[in-house]
Amino acid sequence: MAKAKTKFVCQECGYVTTSWMGRCPECGNWNTLVEELEVTAKAGAKSYLPTNNEKVKPRTIASVAQTKVERLATGIREFDRVLGGGVVPGSLVLLGGTPGIGKSTILLDAGLRFAQRNIKVLYVSGEESEEQTAMRAVRLGGAQASDRLLIMTATDLDAILTQANNIKPQLLIIDSIQTMYNPELQTAAGSVGQVRECTAKLLQFAKTSGIAVMVIGHVTKDGTIAGPRLLEHMVDVVLQFEGDRSYSFRVLRALKNRFGSTNESGIFSMEAGGLQEVANPAGLFLESRESAVSGSVIGACMEGNRPIMVEFQALVAKTPYGMPRRTAVGFDYNRVNMLLAILERRFGLDFGIYDAYVNVVGGMKVTEPAADLAVAAALVSSHRNRPVPQGVLVFGEVGLTGEVRRVSAPERRIMDGINLGFTKFVVPDSKIELPKDVRVQLVRVKTVEQAMSAIFG
Ligand SMILES: Nc1ncnc2c1ncn2[C@@H]1O[C@H](COP(=O)(O)OP(=O)(O)OP(=O)(O)O)[C@@H](O)[C@H]1O
Ligand SMILES: [Mg+2]
Missing domain, CATH: 3.30.230.10 (Ribosomal Protein S5; domain 2)
Incomplete structure (x- = not known):
């Protein structure tokens, strides 16, 4: 395959150059040049929605409404509730959270539960070896969960999508978008250009294949998902996993959900055997209070x-x-x-x-x-x-x-x-x-x- 051409575009003034520079020669801003794929007429037509002229045809809303969407549910009530009842096939879900909060744990646990319900899952980690992922699965008590959960360590997105196309899982989990790279770009994994391109590719994959994709994203110090803000616009659902690492409780929130309410939140407690759902959280923080004291x-x-x-x-x-x-x-x-x-x-x-x-x-x-x-x-x-x-x-x-x-x-x-x-x-x-x-x-x-x-x- 011929190597695709890339260009660097200033995010401030739109200046275009073929090589990376620390400072934009046009507007003088630092670190604003982001690598993008050169869009040729052919590549441009590769939008994730069908652009084939015969396929583009209006239908009545009633006829579309009849096609029933089966959501994939984990059976973890707190988790499904936040998603609005489960993961919608062909959707792209982004899960953000601070380091070590339990992002890999919750998605692997969800993967195991899906597998138990006969849903085929491919879990791709770009951060941990297959052994590490398997160790976590053992701790979560579901390693023998059947042959329906496949794990793989990889970071080359093309290779991952080729595998996913062959295996045809119902759910693809990517642990983390910051470690994925598109070999067509020269910049390192985790850069704004890479994160954006990889997300766009995953989105296209999800929409064309009907496979649901869940992606983990790291968050920056101020709590926003690392990478371009655009990411949150591109995906269907943005989940945020929060909590204080010195305590065991965790809250899963939907910041954006195209398939459900964003008022729902799921409450978990982090135990040795993984995340346990807290079905009745009202009194969670009252246990240690014994008598009335001032203040x-x-x-x-x-x-x-x-x-x-x-x-x-x-x-x-x-x-x-x-x-x-x-x-x-x-x-x-x-x-x-x-x-x-x-x-x-x-x-x-x-x-x-x-x-x-x-x-x-x-x-x-x-x-x-x-x-x-x-x-x-x-x-x-x-x-x-x-x-x-x-x-x-x-x-x-x-x-x-x-x-x-x-x-x-x-x-x-x-x-x-x-x-x-x-x-x-x-x-x-x-x-x-x-x-x-x-x-x-x-x-x-x-x-x-x-x-x-x-x-x-
Ligand atoms: N053996 C264990 N017993 C109890 N809790 C554990 C055990 N191993 C890990 N944990 C908990 O799991 C947390 C790490 O979870 P996990 O790796 O899923 O986080 P993460 O959000 O994916 O982190 P990262 O950003 O590094 O990928 C630890 O902070 C710890 O609290
Ligand atoms: Mg992790």
């Missing part, structure tokens, strides 16, 4: 569509220096400052000579404004050294005027709280429809003052 408040947060009870801790202590320190772990630092200002202005507490630390227990990261009221209560509790009584659950967004604003799904938060033994609920004043036979103390509050007097009595 600790339980709030009801939503993780996807499900409530999770989270312990918020605050420590307010006299500052030894002139400048008080404010620190937030697991919660937005700027929101802590805002809540402190609101409590000073609307509630008359003086934080001026105090350091304030806020921590979310268990390595959880809470981004929901509905946690505001719990954080505010923890700050007040620590400042006044008054514990919040056991059995109190708090949620609500706090506005700048000191008003408590309504949040989504109050009923679900309350019902899950009841199941976990909470008896008093301090919640925003909004329409809440609970089943008739529910007997709990429900305090609806409009302002932070009302909330604090309800919480501390």
Whole structure:
């Protein structure tokens, strides 16, 4: 095969050259030249959708709608839920996550489960030897899973796709896109040009063959998937695997899903035998809390569509220096400052000579404004050294005027709280429809003052 011609294109100004340069001679920007395949008329027609003139013909939507799509389900409920019920044949799924979080583990586990359900899977690793992958499969307890799971160590995408065309699996797993390379490009694997070309090739492969492809992608320090942002536009589904490596729980989220909701999330815990699903996560973080101490408040947060009870801790202590320190772990630092200002202005507490630390227990990261009221209560509790009584659950967004604003799904938060033994609920004043036979103390509050007097009595 004649070697395809490549060119380098500046991503800033569009300047084209035949060799790589660190700096674009046209616009002067550094590291903006990205290698691309020269598109000839023939190659250009090789789009992943059929361009053969006879095939391009409109059909009625009803006739297309009749073709039923069978999703491939793993049987791991948390995993299937995030995908919207399973993997759609011919789709390209990208799974991102920080190093060592468990990306290979979850996809190999999924591969093993697929194999057990008689779905043929090809797992290609560009990072680990076949022995390493097999060792992991043994640890996951499914190595003998049958001859339906094939593993292979390779990085040349052409060779991989040739194998996939021969074997015809129903699912192709690529561990990781950053190690794959297209030999037609001169640049190294993992470069923007390579990642883009390889993804485009996989997309074309998935759409033409009807084989579902799942691809692992590394993420950069700031949490975005390494490589061009374009990647996320090209693929059908973007999944993000998150968690704190010092803790065992992991959250799988869909950031984009062309076949399902992005509100769903799957919760797992990382055990020696692989990832275990946590079917009922509401009380996951409450186990270690024994008695009421000042500065600790339980709030009801939503993780996807499900409530999770989270312990918020605050420590307010006299500052030894002139400048008080404010620190937030697991919660937005700027929101802590805002809540402190609101409590000073609307509630008359003086934080001026105090350091304030806020921590979310268990390595959880809470981004929901509905946690505001719990954080505010923890700050007040620590400042006044008054514990919040056991059995109190708090949620609500706090506005700048000191008003408590309504949040989504109050009923679900309350019902899950009841199941976990909470008896008093301090919640925003909004329409809440609970089943008739529910007997709990429900305090609806409009302002932070009302909330604090309800919480501390
Ligand atoms: N024998 C074991 N017992 C328990 N947990 C293990 C064991 N071996 C590995 N792990 C867990 O699996 C994690 C690594 O998982 P995995 O290799 O799937 O991550 P990854 O996201 O694919 O990493 P990378 O980015 O390096 O490819 C480790 O951080 C560890 O917590
Ligand atoms: Mg890995």
